[in-house]
Amino acid sequence: xxxxxxxxxxxxxxxxxxxxxxxxxxxxxxxxxxxxxxxxxxxxxxxxxxxxxxxxxxxxxxxxxxxxxxxxxxxxxxxxxxxxxxxxxxxxxxxxxxxxxxxxxxxxxxxxxxxxxxxxxxxxxxxxxxxxxxxxxxxxxxxxxxxxxxxxxxxxxxxxxxxxxxxxxxxxxxxxxxxxxxxxxxxxxxxxxxxxxxxxxxxxxxxxxxxxxxxxxxxxxxxxxxxxxxxxxxxxxxxxxxxxxxxxxx
Ligand SMILES: Nc1ncnc2c1ncn2[C@@H]1O[C@H](COP(=O)(O)OP(=O)(O)OP(=O)(O)O)[C@@H](O)[C@H]1O
Ligand SMILES: [Mg+2]
Numbered sequence: 001x002x003x004x005x006x007x008x009x010x011x012x013x014x015x016x017x018x019x020x021x022x023x024x025x026x027x028x029x030x031x032x033x034x035x036x037x038x039x040x041x042x043x044x045x046x047x048x049x050x051x052x053x054x055x056x057x058x059x060x061x062x063x064x065x066x067x068x069x070x071x072x073x074x075x076x077x078x079x080x081x082x083x084x085x086x087x088x089x090x091x092x093x094x095x096x097x098x099x100x101x102x103x104x105x106x107x108x109x110x111x112x113x114x115x116x117x118x119x120x121x122x123x124x125x126x127x128x129x130x131x132x133x134x135x136x137x138x139x140x141x142x143x144x145x146x147x148x149x150x151x152x153x154x155x156x157x158x159x160x161x162x163x164x165x166x167x168x169x170x171x172x173x174x175x176x177x178x179x180x181x182x183x184x185x186x187x188x189x190x191x192x193x194x195x196x197x198x199x200x201x202x203x204x205x206x207x208x209x210x211x212x213x214x215x216x217x218x219x220x221x222x223x224x225x226x227x228x229x230x231x232x233x234x235x236x237x238x239x240x241x242x243x244x245x246x247x248x249x250x
Contacts, residue, residue, distance in 0.1 A: 002029040002157050007061035021047045023213040032187040036204035037194045044213040045194045046088050049159045053085040054078045082156030090146045094134030105149040117148040120178045122171040139166040156189035164197045201225055
């Protein structure tokens, strides 16, 4: 349904040298599945999501939606085609209320459903609907409001960029349950969660590992998760005994 063909992304490093952020990424994502994208900081996960959303233009390669090449389409055109992205660091819209932004996400949203989506992310609608989206809301509250917006959008391709970041432990479990229930096995579309979270990763259908701008591995979560978990534990042990990530001999 969503395909990336040989996608590369370069930025100008400022000193004339280019920075290669994505290098020949090939991915095929199917309808009805919940995908996790994970990997080290700076590996290119957010950049990949921004290429899909049209925020970044790839220097090479194509993005296809249901077989159609959408590489040249604008962000708003892609949104109309059913691609939605929740930012890792959501922007704050001072002067707009939570109710306003929910209506922007879905203009035909009625009050009952709007309240339901806020409750889904652990926010009491009575306390939040008229709150301003400026600096008065905490980082975790802003993240949860953005997830509520995406749930309301009900897009065909939904990408959550670290939805758990800054969110308290009690709400993470709630977010995970609602995302799994909504997207796993739902043939209307697909969802991608960019995450480092040990609860989210094994709950997805497939895990894609991105590092240094390339896909280093992809497979069913029941196969990928034990390998990743062991690798994380190994690296933690290596750091603990002071050999900074070198895992041989452990
Ligand atoms: N607009 C930009 N201009 C220059 N470099 C950029 C830009 N956006 C991203 N990068 C660089 O691309 C690399 C990948 O960044 P990206 O945000 O995609 O990583 P990530 O995998 O999402 O990391 P994290 O886990 O920390 O969120 C980083 O080295 C980053 O500095
Ligand atoms: Mg990121």
